[in-house]
Amino acid sequence: MGTLEAKLAKEQRILSGREKGSANWKEQRIRVARVHEQIANARAVVLHKTTTMIVKNHDIIGIEDLRIGNLLKNANRSRAISEVSWRMFRTMLEYKADWYGKQVVVIAKNVASSQLCSSCGHTNKAVESLSVREWNGPACGSFHDSALNASINLKNEAIRRLTVGTTGVA
Ligand SMILES: [Zn+2]
Incomplete structure (x- = not known):
């Protein structure tokens, strides 16, 4: 992918050097596309x-269940692309789970899951933003990598949902 990004940058540079609307420019625009x-x-x-x-x-x-905004309202292109990728990822997971007889459990996004200590269940209000990468649980002293801790909470919640029967399976 890295080389393709470099190729894109190169072709875009060439495009910007051409007279807009000219035959050369149109040809180059197709290359960029x-x-x-x-x-x-x-x-x-x-x-x-x-x-x-x-x-x-x-x-x-x-x-x-990440709340994805309206793509058309999103001016930031790279963000829009990552949102499209996320949607594709989720869609693929869901239909492939169907094919293979597996279950996808969608968990609503809430800040609490990233604040929850996956070791002891204590809520650490100090973990407020996604910028906190690592923290120690004040109640039990466990060391957490934020992303991993949130993933463990997500996993536990998915299993809990299945156990109580409200699957939320798409
Ligand atoms: Zn803890």
Whole structure:
């Protein structure tokens, strides 16, 4: 993907050096579009491989229900792309889980899950933002990597939901 990004930057530089609307510019614009296409395809390949691997190797897949805003309202292109990737990722997980007879449990996003100590269940209000990467549970002293701790909470919640029967399976 890195080389494709470099290729895109190069083709875009060439495009910006050409007279807008000219035949050369139109030709170059198609080149740029082709690289965008290649990047999108490469992303899709990665998403397919990743989701197939996850679904084949796990019976229960817990995912966070990220609130994704309206893409059209989103001016930031790279953010919009990552949101599209996330949607594709989730869609693939869901239909592949269906194929393989696995379960996807969607957990509503809430800040509490990142504040919750996965070791003892204590809520650490000091963990307020995603910028906190690591913390020590004040109640039990456990060391946490924020992302890993939140993932463990997500997993526990997914299992709990399945156990009580409210699956939330899509
Ligand atoms: Zn704790």
